[in-house]
Amino acid sequence: MKKARWPIIFTLVIGLALIPLAYSPSNASELSTPVYLDGAEMPHIDAVQKEHVIYVPLRSFGLLFGMGVEWNATGGTTIIAKGTFRAVIAPGQSIAQVNGVQEPMSGTAFLSEGKLMVPLKWLAEHVEVEWTWDPVQKSVYIETNTDPLPTIQSYAQLKELLKASQESQYGQLKRIALTDTAEVAMESAAADTGSSEGSPGYSETNVQVQGVDEADIVKTDGKYIYQINENRLLIYEAYPADQMKLAGEYSFEPAASDDAEQTFHAVEMYLDKENNQAIVIGTSYRLLAQPMSGKTDAAQSKSMIYPPFQDTSTVQAIVLDIENIAKPNPIRTVELEGHYIDSRKIGSSLYLVSNKYLDTYHILQDDYVWDGPLYRDSLIETDVKPLPIQDIQYFPGPDLESKVLMLGALDLARTNQEMQVEAFIGAGQNVYASSEHLYVAVQQWKSSGQGMEKKIASDQMVPSAASAVTKLYKFKLDSGHIEYTTQGEVPGTILNQFSMDEHEGFFRIATTTGEAWRSGEQTSQNHVYVLGPSLEITGKLEGLAPGERIYSVRFMGDRGYVVTFKQVDPLFVLDLANPAAPQVLGQLKIPGYSDYLHPYDENHIIGFGKDTVVVEQKDENGNPVGSAQAFYTGMKMALFDVSDVSHPKELHKVMIGDRGTESELLHDHKSLLFDREQNLLAFPVTLMEVKGDKIDPYGYPAYGEFAFQGAYVYHLSPEEGFKLRGTISHLDESDMSKAGYYGFDYRKHVNRILYIGDTLYTLSSAMLKANDLNSLTELGQVSVPALSHKTKDSDHIVIPLK
Numbered sequence: 001m002k003k004a005r006w007p008i009i010f011t012l013v014i015g016l017a018l019i020p021l022a023y024s025p026s027n028a029s030e031l032s033t034p035v036y037l038d039g040a041e042m043p044h045i046d047a048v049q050k051e052h053v054i055y056v057p058l059r060s061f062g063l064l065f066g067m068g069v070e071w072n073a074t075g076g077t078t079i080i081a082k083g084t085f086r087a088v089i090a091p092g093q094s095i096a097q098v099n100g101v102q103e104p105m106s107g108t109a110f111l112s113e114g115k116l117m118v119p120l121k122w123l124a125e126h127v128e129v130e131w132t133w134d135p136v137q138k139s140v141y142i143e144t145n146t147d148p149l150p151t152i153q154s155y156a157q158l159k160e161l162l163k164a165s166q167e168s169q170y171g172q173l174k175r176i177a178l179t180d181t182a183e184v185a186m187e188s189a190a191a192d193t194g195s196s197e198g199s200p201g202y203s204e205t206n207v208q209v210q211g212v213d214e215a216d217i218v219k220t221d222g223k224y225i226y227q228i229n230e231n232r233l234l235i236y237e238a239y240p241a242d243q244m245k246l247a248g249e250y251s252f253e254p255a256a257s258d259d260a261e262q263t264f265h266a267v268e269m270y271l272d273k274e275n276n277q278a279i280v281i282g283t284s285y286r287l288l289a290q291p292m293s294g295k296t297d298a299a300q301s302k303s304m305i306y307p308p309f310q311d312t313s314t315v316q317a318i319v320l321d322i323e324n325i326a327k328p329n330p331i332r333t334v335e336l337e338g339h340y341i342d343s344r345k346i347g348s349s350l351y352l353v354s355n356k357y358l359d360t361y362h363i364l365q366d367d368y369v370w371d372g373p374l375y376r377d378s379l380i381e382t383d384v385k386p387l388p389i390q391d392i393q394y395f396p397g398p399d400l401e402s403k404v405l406m407l408g409a410l411d412l413a414r415t416n417q418e419m420q421v422e423a424f425i426g427a428g429q430n431v432y433a434s435s436e437h438l439y440v441a442v443q444q445w446k447s448s449g450q451g452m453e454k455k456i457a458s459d460q461m462v463p464s465a466a467s468a469v470t471k472l473y474k475f476k477l478d479s480g481h482i483e484y485t486t487q488g489e490v491p492g493t494i495l496n497q498f499s500m501d502e503h504e505g506f507f508r509i510a511t512t513t514g515e516a517w518r519s520g521e522q523t524s525q526n527h528v529y530v531l532g533p534s535l536e537i538t539g540k541l542e543g544l545a546p547g548e549r550i551y552s553v554r555f556m557g558d559r560g561y562v563v564t565f566k567q568v569d570p571l572f573v574l575d576l577a578n579p580a581a582p583q584v585l586g587q588l589k590i591p592g593y594s595d596y597l598h599p600y601d602e603n604h605i606i607g608f609g610k611d612t613v614v615v616e617q618k619d620e621n622g623n624p625v626g627s628a629q630a631f632y633t634g635m636k637m638a639l640f641d642v643s644d645v646s647h648p649k650e651l652h653k654v655m656i657g658d659r660g661t662e663s664e665l666l667h668d669h670k671s672l673l674f675d676r677e678q679n680l681l682a683f684p685v686t687l688m689e690v691k692g693d694k695i696d697p698y699g700y701p702a703y704g705e706f707a708f709q710g711a712y713v714y715h716l717s718p719e720e721g722f723k724l725r726g727t728i729s730h731l732d733e734s735d736m737s738k739a740g741y742y743g744f745d746y747r748k749h750v751n752r753i754l755y756i757g758d759t760l761y762t763l764s765s766a767m768l769k770a771n772d773l774n775s776l777t778e779l780g781q782v783s784v785p786a787l788s789h790k791t792k793d794s795d796h797i798v799i800p801l802k
Contacts (some may be wrong), residue, residue, distance in 0.1 A: 037064075037142040037505050037533065044504050047140065048117065053107035054133065054140065055117035058089065063539075063579050064505050065127045066532045076115050085126055089118055096122070138552050147486060149393040149424070155369065158389060162360050198756030200239065205674045207596075208497060213345040215268035215281055216670045218752040218763055224325060225754070226278055228266050230767055230787045233280055233631035235325050239756045241306075241770040241779040250320060250328040252282070253787065262286045263456045264316060270345045271680065272412050275321045277331075279350060279412070282548075283340055284314045286384070314374065314384070315340045316353040319412065334419045335384060336406045337374040342431035342497075344438065348413035349480040351438060353431055356404040373404045377419040387423050394425035395473075395487060402426040405440065405473070411480025420481055432500035438482065439500060439507065442475045443493050468503045470511055472535055488535025492527060498597075501555035506538065506579045507531040510562055511555045524549050528566055530579045541582040545570055554597035554605065559585075559645075561605055565593035567614050567630040571607070573645050585645040592636045595666040598674060603643040604651070604718055608665050608672075611636040613653050615699055633701050634661045635685065637722055652721030656712065658704035660688035660742075664751055673753045680773075681714040681722070682753045682760070688702070705741045710750045711762050713776060725775040747786060 033047040033054055045064070047056045058078055064071045067082040077090045088097040094108040107119035120140070124131045131140060152158050202222040207214045217228040224247065225236040235248035252264045266282040319332040338356035345351070362368045372386035394400060405426040410419040428440040446467050472488045492511030494500065501508045509531065514524040526544040529537055545564035552563045560574035560582070571588045594607030610632035617629060635656040642648045643707070664671035665683040673682040688704030710729030714722050730748040738745070747766040754761050760773045765786075770779040797798075 013173060031138065033138055033140065035140045035142065035447050042142075042505055042760065046115075047120065048112065049138065050107070050110075054120040055110075055112075056120045056123065057112075057115040058109075058123070059115065061120075061123060064128070064532060065129070066534070066536045066538050067127065068580060069472060079281070080292070082127075087126065089116065091116055100125075110721070111691060112122070127756070145159055150396060152389050152425070154396060155728050157390055158370075158392075159677045161394065161400055162358070162402065163364060164403070178360070182218075185256065202756040203673055203675065203754045206670050206674065208432070208669075209434055211346065211435050213270060213341050214670065215270055215345070215714075217268050218754065219269060219271040219278075220754055220756060221271060221273050222756055224323075225756075225761060225763070225768065226269065226271060227752075227763055227768075228269055228280065229784065230265050231264075232787060233266070233278060233320065233328060234784065235322070235328070236768050238326070238761060238768065238770070239759065241759045242780055243781050246768075246769055246784065247412070247780050248322075248325040248328055250330070250785070252318075264318075267340065268348065270343075272348060273347060275412055277412060278320045278322050278328065278449060279345075280318045280320065281343055281352070282316055282318070282342070284316045284335065286312050286314060312337060312374065313339060315352055317343075317350065317352060331417075332471045333376070333378040334408060334410060335374075335376040336421070337384070338404065338406055340524075341440075343429045344433040346433075346435055346477065347479075349409065349411050349477070351433070351477065351482060352406075352408040353438075353440060354406045354408075355427055355430055356406055356423075358402045358404060360402045373406055373423050375406070375408070375419075376423045377410075379416070380418050387421060392423045392425060395672070400425055401427045401442075406484055407438075407475065409477075409480050409482040414480065414626065417480065422482060422484070424484070426471075428473075430494060430497050432497050432502070433477070434502040437485075437502060438475045438477055438479060439502075440472075440475070441494055441500065441509075442471050443468050444471050445469075447721070467491065467513065470494055470509070472507075472509070472531075474507075474535055484521045486534050488531055488537075490527075490529045490531070490537065495550050495553060497549070498555075499553045501560075503555065503557065503576070505533055507535065508555050508560065508576060508582075510550055512549045512562070516547060516549045516566055523547050524552050526562065528560060528562065528574060528576075528582055530576065530582055532579075539578070539580040539582050541574065541584070544572060550570045552595055552597045552607070556599055556600065556602075556605075559642075561597055561642075563594045563597065563607065563609075565630075567612070567626045569609070569612075571592040571640060571648060573648050575644055575645070586642075586648050586650045588640070589639075589651065590650055592632075592638075594638070595638075596669055596672075598669075598672065598716070600639065600676060600716075603641065605640050605642060606674075606681075606716075607636075607638045607640060608663070609636055610634070610666075613701055615701075631659070631701050633659050634688075634704075635663055635666075639716070639718065639721060641718070651718060654714075654722040654724075656685060657687045657707070659701045660687075660692040660703045662686045671751060671753075673755070675755070678773075681716045682711050684710065684750045684753065685727075686749075706739055709744055709748070711753045713753075713760070727761050728769065728771055728778075729758075730762065730767055 029106045031049045033049045035042045035045045035047045038437040044060050045056055047054055048184045048547050051730050059069045062080045067080050070079045077088050080087050086099055089109050089748050091109050091111045094105050095102050096105055100223050105119050106124040109116060109118045148262045160710050202220050205214060205216045219226045223239050225238045229251045232295040233250045237245050237247040252266050262284060264284045266280050268281055270279040291569045292698050311517045314334055314335045314337050316335045318330055320328040321331045322328050336352055336354040338354035341353040341355055343352045363370050372389050374384040374386055376384040405424045405428050407422045409417050411417055427442045430441045432439045446469055470493055474484045474485045476485050490509055490511055493514040494511055510528045512524055512526050523546055525546050530539040533540045548564040548566040551565045558577040560576050562572045568589045569592050573585045574582055575585045576582050588654055592609060592611040594609035596608045598606045600606050611634050612630045612632050614630050638653040639651045640648055641651040663683055663685050671684055687708035689707040690702050690704045710727055713725045713726055716722055731744060748764050750762045750764045751762045755773055758773045760771045762769045767781050767783045769781040772779060
């Protein structure tokens, strides 16, 4: 996609203007010089200062900014190219051949550890960057930048933009309106463990990126366990287990006397140990007066063709002071209008993302005025207020969405700093965040012949019918501040947040185009794209597993792992070390598929998914008809050995249950407990088993009946594989006797597992249970009654340890 963009600007944190390199030490012959991109050090760009000149490795620097780089073995030269620019450089030369013409460089190119180093000043001119040298820190700082987005100048302009977009893309807007849900698959990565000073080690939420926290229904600080439970925050004093009790509660249910014009439903939470705060995120519904433009009451009532009140949903983050565990105290509430998409917490900085559907029909009416999306920070306002229309930005072009993407950012440690709110005419579906950037991805449709070829490379295979693309919006994160930087686009759709990854300045994304059930040019294909800092496509690997679709993705450093499926499970091992040329290193085809991939170590990866069988379809006479179909059966775990990247292998596998067996882990990575040092693996399972010789009349695998729900606890190592240590359930014999063919008491559904010290804890809505981590012997439990009445400030429930 061709984008207008400002040059990439090198900025000084010390606020200095451009300073000549003569300020560097005169005796410096060759000194290492760090390079920073958007505040993050770039370890793969090992720049050096040599005789007053800064040199950078041509290959890695060029690739970072979308240049093609090729080494000519015959002539010993390196060729770089981008657009109409083409240059040939040789070591030991201070002159480059640029588009066939000799051009002096600001220094002499040389080889260093096999890398061709060229003067940054010369290269920056052709990459279209401005650069600044910091003589104090001996560093170069880079910030990517684009043209600032335009803002809505007036209400009339907003109506014109929406009207034009509606007329040109009515079909697309209709599809978007029908799918206005906050569907974000939340898978994840390696679980981190930590401990406070003087407290035992404990497990933390399994997240995708280390250091980037994700909200969950359970958190712990090594002594207390915090749980979102039936619209309450429950706090258990959990460690040591022999003193376990329910120590505090805060209910979000309104009291009977409260005004019912607003309700709040708690969804998930964060724990900020440094500031003694719990942050509960949820959805709120408000009843608002319908705005009408300046008419008298009589005229307004006559013209009213829709109700005078409307419901609106908002995303709320309620900050509670938990210094007094027994009585959590709400101290601040921030709110964004729209449906909850996702959030992240980095240190004390909280970032919220929501989608607000625009009522385009009413906005285009003459007697209706929309004041703007609503937001609130109780630090400043007691009630919601609209963000002025003039503060809303939009992405130019014909793809204007009928939604508002809202972002909120605040630093929890800065109690007097107001939440930053940004709004964009746009939408979001999936969120990925590194420690430096947040990316919002959304699916859009492009009709055949409407410029798809202009958006992507001409050699790319594109279905002739309507095709899906993924739009990407990139934002810079900095201590509770968020700033839009750029946008991009790739063909196809993504699966979830694990389809995206940032590594050493590059953004990697895996997509699927077409449909697995179609044939010819319309059949599905899978792709991996590598994007530069401005989200321009730098490298691509297209056409993986035609006729299949992606079931799981995991990026790990210079490697990527992609699982596709239709009848068998190909696990692709990808080499991403060269951003300009990602390639397949090897693949493994086995029955079944993996919904979630989790790293064990650099040479092993764990797959969680379903086992499958391929069944040949037959008529009533037993004759084959149609094509064979794959049917899933029970749950499957596999440990893959990828030490030989060309020949990955399934080292160990385990099957759990029969058809119908499920686990939260297959769609929610935060339900996994994994600790490699303790060889500990645990997750919840709802077990379904086929009793006797139950046979489906068509030969399909039979569904099982309910047999168990709770935690499966394994010992896992590459040498021994998966060894089941035991299971833990919250269902007793009485519960099992009352269980049905498919179900059981939902309040006793174990959905999270964690450990503190030498104790393993399982949680459901009905109880917290503690077991010895080594023997799995039960140590005790705390029962929690169902919320049977509405209360806002009730005393916490005190239940003795059973």
